[in-house]
Amino acid sequence: MEDAAAAAAAAAAGPAELREAHRLTGHTDRVWALAWNPAPGPGAGPILASCSGDKTVRIWKRAPDGAWRCSDVLEDTHNRTVRSCAWSPNGKLLATSSFDATTAIWEYTGGDFECVATLEGHENEVKSVSWSPSGLLLATCSRDKMVWIWEMQPGNEFDCVSVLQGHTQDVKMVQWHPFLDILVSVSYDNSIRPKRVESLHPLTIDVDMAACLTQVWTDDGDDEWHCVQTLTEADNCGHSSTVWAVSFNHKGDRMVTCSDDRTLKIWDTSADLSQPNNGDDHESWRHLSTLTGYHGRTIFSAHWSSEDIIASGAGDDAICLFAEEKSNMVEGPSYKLILKKERAHDMDVNCVRWCPQDPRLLASASDDGAVKLWELRGSLLD
Secondary structure (H helix, E strand, C coil), X not given: CHHHHHHHHHHHHCECEEEEEEEECCCCCCEEEEEECCCCCCCCCCEEEEEECCCCEEEEEEXXXXXXXXXXXXXXXXXXXEEEEEECCCCCEEEEEECCCEEEEEEEECCXXXXXXXXXXXXXXXXXXXXXXXXXXXXXXXXXXXXXXXXXXXXXXXXXXXXXXXXXXXXXXXXXXXXXXEEEEEECCCEEEEEECCCCCCEEEEEECCCCEEEEEEECCCCCEEEEEEEEHHHHCCCCCCEEEEEECCCCCEEEEEECCCEEEEEECCCCCCCCCCCCCCCCCEEEEEEECCXXXXXXXXXXXXXXXXXXXXXXXXXXXXXXXXXXXXXXCCEEEEEEECCCCCCCEEEEEECCCCCCEEEEEECCCCEEEEEEECECCC
C-alpha cells in the first residue's frame, strides 16, 4: 500500500501527462458529441452519453472493476444523425437533437430509457441542445438559422416560448451560462448576441461567426428583441471565421470560444448582462486573451474544467490543454499550453468534455468512431 501511495504521489509531482485510460467502441459512424451526467445519483459513478452519425445515443457507465461498458443504446427514435446530447441539471432527463429536425427527451425509468417527448418545429437539422441552469428552459438551434427556447411543463410537456431569428446562417451550438439565464449560440454569420426576455428572465447570446460580431440583445417586455451590445472583430478582437463552440468556467466569469480561424479566445463574462441597461456606462463582456498557433486546423471543441483547465479538440486530430498563468497579471490574464496530445484520435476530434465528478478525467469523441477517456496526471504548471 505504501509503495502504491508513493507511486501515485510521484506521478502527481511529475510533468503533466494525458494518458489514454479507456477506448469505448460500439458506434458505427463518427461520434459528434458527448455529455456527462451532472447528477448521476447517490453511490453512482460517472455516466457519459455519446451521440453519433449512426443515429444512436450510447450510455456508458464505469463498472465496479473499473472497466467502462455501454449500458444502454438509445435508438429507433431519430432517423438521421444525432448531432448533440445534453443532460438536465438534475440528471434525470437527456435531450438529443438530430439532423431529422427533431429533439427527443429521454427519461430513465424502470431500468430503461424511454422517449417521453419529441420537439418539432425546426425546418431542418437541429445542431445543438442545451438546458438552462434551472432545468426549466431548453434551447435548440438549427441550420434553419433559428434558436428556439422551450419551457418545460408538468408531465414532460414542452412549449416553445420564443423563436430567436437574429442569425443569418447555420447556427452551430447553444450553451447556457452555468448559473444565470444567459444563452450563447454559435453560427456561421460570426456574431454573438446576448438576449433577455423579461417574461421568462433569460438572456441569450448568439455567437454568429461570419461577420465576427458579438451582439447583446434585450426584450422590451413584449418578447421583442433589441441589440444592446455588439462586439466586432475589429473593435473587440472577435474571431475571423466560423466559431464552433463555447464553454464557461465554473464561476461563470470567463468564457472560451473556438473557431475555424484556429484560435481560442478568452472572454471576461463577469458583467451580469441579464440585468436591464440603465445608461451608457453599463458593463459588457470583453476580450481578454487569444490563444493561437497551437492547432494546425479548425478547432471544433473547447471545454473548461472545474480546476480551470481548458481542453480543446481539433481537425488536426490533437487535444491541447491550457491553464492561466497566475504570475503574469500586469497586462491582463495570459494562458499557457500545458500539453499537446498529438494523434489523440485517428481523425478529427469533434468534442472534448471534462467529467464533473472527476476533474482529471477527460472524454473525447472523433470522426474515427471512438470515444476515449483520458487521465490527466502530474503537475499542471511546471
